[in-house]
Amino acid sequence: MKTDIYLIRLKQSATKILSVLFFIALLSGAAKGMGTSQRSPLINIEAQEARLSPVIIGSASVFMDISNRGESADNLIGAKADLPDAIVEIHDTKNGKMVKIEKVQIPSGGAVKLKPGSLHIMIFHMPEDIKEGSEFKILLLFEKSGEKQINVTVKGVDTHKHMHH
């Protein structure tokens, strides 16, 4: 009689352990599933501003912070402005000279600062009436995230000294 009760108790606790194990397995499976479905970049852009070039009339550098809270890296591969005839390029600065580049990598869980003397978006041939306080739109093209539109305000002249091509 005593052994019977002992066996029943053993059975009950074994069932409990099994159900706990099953629950853990379910949870880890769900977590893995979530991991695969969310392996994409999550791009956010802030602190954008344009600075007029002190050297080339009608051109400006655009600076901004691009962050990526997603689980995979992305690349900025192009940019356009809603300004007639404007030419927009991605630039870096090497040995004090601006150079056109094809892409900027935004690492997963990281951020890239476009700033004076470094990476920036370059706009040439802007309309003559663009001045301090003017606003326009820039469309940034990312390899994985697609197009992101931002509003940019001209915040005066870029006082950073650098040589132009």
Ligand SMILES: [Cu+2]
């Ligand atoms: Cu430039």
